[in-house]
Amino acid sequence: MLIITAYGIFAVSAFARAFYQITPFPQEDKVQFADAPLALSLSAFAAAVYILATLALARTSATAWRIALAAVLVEMAGVIGVGTWTLVQPSAFEVATVWGFFGRDYGFIPLILPFLGLFWLLRHRPSETVSAED
Known part of the structure; x- marks a missing residue:
């Protein structure tokens, strides 16, 4: 339950961060999507991955397990890839993203969470029999 809650909080x-960043409502100190499409698109993608992972982790079917595994692996690749990219080329990121600098703005939890998720998923593999939910 704790892992689902953690993913739900990040979802x-x-x-919320992606929605706020991408909404076109003009605000004095807000970077608009046209000014930082890469960073803002990555924020939206991270949100979609967290939402998908949360929904899949909350289910118990073998299909949901496979979807959760894929989402967690994409999350892991994303946080490592984007984190590295922000270190190598910080000028490409006009605004912060969830995975930027390995999740620094979130206490590096985005870096730790996929490893915890993967550990939990591997410990809770579905049985090999096909269930009625598949």
Whole structure:
């Protein structure tokens, strides 16, 4: 339950951040999408990954397990890839992203969470029999 809660919190926070960053409502100190499409698109993608992972982790079917595994692996690749990219080329990121600098703005939890998720998923593999939910 704890892992689902953690993913749910990140799904909500990443979605809220992406929504705020991408909405076209003009605000004095807000970077608009046209000014930072890469960073803002990555924020939206991270939100989608967290939402998908949360929904899949909350289900118990073998299909949901496979979807959760894929989402967690994409998350892991994303946080490592984007984190490295922001270190190598910080000028490409006009605004912060969830995975930027390995999740620095979130206490590096985005870097730790996929490893915890993967550990949990591997410890809770579905049985080999096909269930009625598949």
